[in-house]
Each structure stands twice: as C-alpha cells, then as structure tokens.
Amino acid sequence: MASMAVASLRRSLLLLRETAVLNTTQSSQLLFRTRVGSIFRFSTDSSPLDVDLADKESKRRLHNRLLYRSRQRGFLELDLVVGSWVEEHIRDMDDLHIKALTDVLDLENPDLWKWLTGQEQPPESVGRNPVFSAMKSKVMANLNSHASPEARANPGQPWVRGWDDKKAMQGGGPFGNQ
Known part of the structure; x- marks a missing residue:
C-alpha cells in the first residue's frame, strides 16, 4: 500500500511540475x-x-545534450534502453519529436521503467507522447521475443520474485538461501 501511495504522490508531483x-x-x-x-x-x-534545428552547430549541440541525458540516467536498464533508442532515432527527429523526447527524459526513472515494461499504465499525457509510444513498442517487442511470459511480472503487478524461485518451486526452502 505504501508503494502505491508513493507512486500516486510522485505522479501528482509530476503533474504539478508540468504546469508550474x-x-x-x-x-x-x-x-x-x-x-x-x-x-x-x-x-x-x-x-x-x-533551438534552431536548421543551424548545424546548434542541432549538433542539442543532439549531443539529449544523447548524454538519455545514456546517463543513473538507472542502468534505462541507460541502455533509452540511450540506444535515442541514438538510433535522434537524427531523424523534427521539432515536435525533440520536444516529446525532452518530456520523456524529464520523467522519473522508476516510473519510466514501469511504464515502458508494462508493469503499470502510464498517465494519459505520457501515453500520448509519440516518443514514449515508440520506445514502449520497441521494449515490448524485445521483451516478447527474448523473455518468456512466465519470467515477467503480470501487468499491474510488481516483480518481486527472487533469483532462485525455481529452487523454491522444486521443493526447496521458503527463503532464497536455504
């Protein structure tokens, strides 16, 4: 219950920050x-x-700044997922998509990860963001092709299983190190 309250508070603060x-x-x-x-x-x-995207130097600086922000989030999974997606697509982005990307990069790491992996539903404003939608579709396609459904949490449920769940299912002790 406490984690749901924290997530709700975080979303409320995010909405306030967007309007302030x-x-x-x-x-x-x-x-x-x-x-x-x-x-x-x-x-x-x-x-x-x-930012004048017609000016090559200004565009280069902006792209480098956004690439750095996408690769250095401090959350390894997001550094890899978001950083590689931005690296692939930033050169083809117009003004609208650049602004949408900066909105995605402003999101909090835990929330962004849960929304990208389908653990939680994103707020409507985030779900309508074209950059977020493209990132999420790539993440979900990768998950579907590389991870079996039983290895993932059910949508809306946090992933709380341990590294040795298989041992516990095969008659091992109730705790991980037994």
Whole structure:
C-alpha cells in the first residue's frame, strides 16, 4: 500500500511540475525560467528558448545534450534502453519529436521503467507522447521475443520474485538461501 501511495504522490508531483512556472523577483526584474523540454535558460523576457534545428552547430549541440541525458540516467536498464533508442532515432527527429523526447527524459526513472515494461499504465499525457509510444513498442517487442511470459511480472503487478524461485518451486526452502 505504501508503494502505491508513493507512486500516486510522485505522479501528482509530476503533474504539478508540468504546469508550474518558476518565477522569482530579483532587483525589480522578473527573472524566470523558460523551457523547451528540459533545456533551460534564465532570461528576462518571456520568449521561449528556441533551438534552431536548421543551424548545424546548434542541432549538433542539442543532439549531443539529449544523447548524454538519455545514456546517463543513473538507472542502468534505462541507460541502455533509452540511450540506444535515442541514438538510433535522434537524427531523424523534427521539432515536435525533440520536444516529446525532452518530456520523456524529464520523467522519473522508476516510473519510466514501469511504464515502458508494462508493469503499470502510464498517465494519459505520457501515453500520448509519440516518443514514449515508440520506445514502449520497441521494449515490448524485445521483451516478447527474448523473455518468456512466465519470467515477467503480470501487468499491474510488481516483480518481486527472487533469483532462485525455481529452487523454491522444486521443493526447496521458503527463503532464497536455504
């Protein structure tokens, strides 16, 4: 029950973060953070940060930044899955897909992993994201081709089995190290 409450709280905070705008006042100027995905800059005007994808150097920097963020999430499974997907597809992305990718990269690691592997249903806003949908379809195709269904958790159920479940099923002790 506690994990469900934590997940619910995390989703609520994610929704709040999506709608919030950071405003601070400094020396009688409104200083706020404008955003395209997770690429931030501080400015005194209200114009959004636009990355010119027609400029080769700007596009290269953006691609490198997004590649780094996708490969260095701190969650090995996501580093591999998301990093390889981004590496394959980033060169073909337009502005809309770049923004969708930055939204995916802003998601919390445990939630993203559960949503990509089908352990939990993603929120509607995440489920409609075209980049998330493409990543999820690749992950599910890989799971279906490389892992038997009995080796995976049922949808909506956390994976809590241990490394030696087969031993316990064959009449071993109730705990893993017996």
